Amino acid sequence: MAAPDLETGFFASNRRRSDDIYEFVTTIIRKASCDPLQENIYCYEFAEENAIKYDTIPFRYEWRFGDGGTATGDVVQHCFAGPGTYLVQLDVINLVTNEKSVNEKSETLVIRDIEQPYITSGDTAFVGQEIEFGAGKTNLPGWDISRYYWNFDDETIATGMNVKKTFIRPGEYSVQLIVSTKAGPGGVIREACVSKNILILNRP
Structure with missing residues (x-):
């Protein structure tokens, strides 16, 4: 019978015409259970919720992700290179008046590895x-x-x-x-x- 860690255990033998119990130790370590590897998440979706409210007015939504990356759209996706602190900013441009609202939305995103x-x-x-x-x-x-x-x-x-x-x-x-x-x-x-x-x- 092995212990839960499978490193030690006991077995019985009657080769000597008596019920003898022996302990064994294995040099190979095998855990009965391990946590499955979790993949770190570096890709996120960003959305401007107010885009639906003003769908009759043409706007352009320009995102800056704090790592040099940019994207355009009311819903965008971006993958960061790895863990870190990123300042995500949204500029909104009115295509009728050409007026630009800088940092209409700003959010600090902290990505940590598991x-x-x-x-x-x-x-x-x-x-x-x-x-x-x-x-x-x-x-x-x-x-x-x-x-x-x-x-x-x-x-x-x-x-x-x-x-x-x-x-x-x-x-x-x-x-x-x-x-x-x-x-x-x-x-x-x-x-x-x-x-x-x-x-x-x-x-x-």
């Missing part, structure tokens, strides 16, 4: 194809991470922030990234785990 270990990799690969896995986008403020541990769901592992892996059989694999810190006060080690499904296909 606090989690992060797996960077492709989602699909072929049997025998080398895949690069990276943990460089891990976002755990205040953590002094000492180990990046990878379990590839095929009884193989790797350690390091950036690793490479080749699967030899097709299937869907739940890859786990387990990060742990150096021992803190009282010998406490912090640990977090995420998982990402990778689909491995036979070559055509």
